Amino acid sequence: MFEQEVFLSILDKTEMAYICKKFKLNVTGFQRDMTNAPIKALVNAIKTALTNGMKKKRRNQKGDHLPYEDMLHQMAEETLNKHRYISELGFEEFIVRMEVCSDVKICEIFAIVYYQYFEEYQKNFIQMVENVRNNKYVFSGLSNQLDSTPLEKIYKVIRNQIVEDDTYTFLKNFENEILESNYKEEYLKINKSTLDEEATFRLLASSSKNMYLCILLSFLLKEERYKSEQYVPLIEVIVSKIYTKRLEENVKELKTLETEQIEFKKMNEILEKENENFIELLANLNVEYSSQKEELQNIHKYLKEIEDENSRLKKILEKNEPLQMFFLRLISENDFMIVTKDVEQFMNTPFEGVTISPSQFRKQLKRNDKNYLQNQIIFITRVSFSTGGDWYRFKQLLDEHQLRYEEIGQYDICSYIKEIIECLNRKEIFVYADEI
Numbered sequence: 001m002f003e004q005e006v007f008l009s010i011l012d013k014t015e016m017a018y019i020c021k022k023f024k025l026n027v028t029g030f031q032r033d034m035t036n037a038p039i040k041a042l043v044n045a046i047k048t049a050l051t052n053g054m055k056k057k058r059r060n061q062k063g064d065h066l067p068y069e070d071m072l073h074q075m076a077e078e079t080l081n082k083h084r085y086i087s088e089l090g091f092e093e094f095i096v097r098m099e100v101c102s103d104v105k106i107c108e109i110f111a112i113v114y115y116q117y118f119e120e121y122q123k124n125f126i127q128m129v130e131n132v133r134n135n136k137y138v139f140s141g142l143s144n145q146l147d148s149t150p151l152e153k154i155y156k157v158i159r160n161q162i163v164e165d166d167t168y169t170f171l172k173n174f175e176n177e178i179l180e181s182n183y184k185e186e187y188l189k190i191n192k193s194t195l196d197e198e199a200t201f202r203l204l205a206s207s208s209k210n211m212y213l214c215i216l217l218s219f220l221l222k223e224e225r226y227k228s229e230q231y232v233p234l235i236e237v238i239v240s241k242i243y244t245k246r247l248e249e250n251v252k253e254l255k256t257l258e259t260e261q262i263e264f265k266k267m268n269e270i271l272e273k274e275n276e277n278f279i280e281l282l283a284n285l286n287v288e289y290s291s292q293k294e295e296l297q298n299i300h301k302y303l304k305e306i307e308d309e310n311s312r313l314k315k316i317l318e319k320n321e322p323l324q325m326f327f328l329r330l331i332s333e334n335d336f337m338i339v340t341k342d343v344e345q346f347m348n349t350p351f352e353g354v355t356i357s358p359s360q361f362r363k364q365l366k367r368n369d370k371n372y373l374q375n376q377i378i379f380i381t382r383v384s385f386s387t388g389g390d391w392y393r394f395k396q397l398l399d400e401h402q403l404r405y406e407e408i409g410q411y412d413i414c415s416y417i418k419e420i421i422e423c424l425n426r427k428e429i430f431v432y433a434d435e436i
Contacts, residue, residue: 006125016042025049025064091117098139171217191218216237330421338379339381340380340383377424379405379420
């Protein structure tokens with residue numbers, strides 16, 4: 001009875017009228033409009049119904065009969081039907097959401113906590129009541145999330161409701177691919193060993209690199225670890241690796257299709273040339289002509305299908321391959337370095353590892369790195385030298401060591417990169433121009 005009285009004490013008149021109307025409690029003289037009833041009449045009606053609800057209902061019993069638990073259950077179910085998203089929330093996220101949800105009453109919040117988070121209800125009931133009595137937010141002091149910035153709260157909601165689902169789908173799809181591949185037995189064996197962080201680390205330390213993806217995948221899916229924020233860096237690594245793997249497979253398939261397309265084009269040119277040579281004979285060879293025409297139509301149709309498929313794959317590749325990946329591959333598959341005084345412009349970019357200052361470059365030459373540097377194309381920003389004399393002396397140094405170099409005459413990183421790519425193209429170095 002104590003819990004019921006405490007609960008009743010925090011309700012305002014609107015909520016009392018709502019409860020009386022919902023459960024059809026008898027408020028003498030005010031059955032048509034409970035909102036006009038005095039608070040005392042509303043309190044007495046609810047208290048009487050709850051008191052009777054503590055006893056077993058007898059046949060022909062007079063007076064309202066409302067068990068406290070039934071009241072909370074019915075209010076919770078009605079509220080959850082109106083706000084279906086609440087049933088998907090954990091208690092922490094429910095606390096954050098309700099802070100800005102003005103169309104859920106305090107009595108309904110208590111009902112939902114009782115119905116959906118009963119352990120939290122038992123543990124925090126008194127604190128929740130005190131908060132309401134002190135005109136504080138009902139869950140004040142119950143979660144650190146309430147002190148988060150709006151941006152942090154947005155991230156929390158997005159991560160719980162969207163990112164986790166997408167991550168699970170992505171990882172699960174990749175797991176299914178593994179289970180349909182030659183790695184199935186190996187993966188099933190790995191899955192028995194990723195019991196915790198220590199066991200997973202030991203497994204990684206004793207495995208070859210080509211098994212790292214399988215190990216991390218098994219670890220993240222087991223016990224839904226991918227939902228934990230502490231594993232976000234691991235998720236980013238594995239998602240990046242999977243995308244890279246799929247991208248390489250798509251590029252390989254695309255190259256195969258491009259080769260086939262070239263071959264079909266050559267075949268088409270040959271057939272068209274032969275067709276021209278037979279034009280004079282076609283008038284007398286109607287049967288042969290019909291046959292040749294049908295064959296050519298089939299070839300054209302097949303070529304069109306190949307071209308359409310090629311176009312589709314290119315669009316897929318363009319859509320899913322970020323520019324960042326293009327730069328990383330450009331750097332890893334082409335030997336070049338950038339010499340500039342504006343090294344800071346390249347910081348925190350994919351080009352950071354291949355960019356040095358003129359003074360650092362001279363030190364490399366002194367360390368007898370000549371053989372390594374001779375394999376590089378050295379791109380030098382002209383603005384790195386304040387006078388023509390300085391530039392001339394630096395070029396002499398390069399010529400003296402027989403190094404390949406190109407002068408870049410722009411003033412910002414975007415122009416530098418564009419000029420580097422154009423230069424590599426002029427030198428017929430494959431830089432994935434179709435990906436730019």
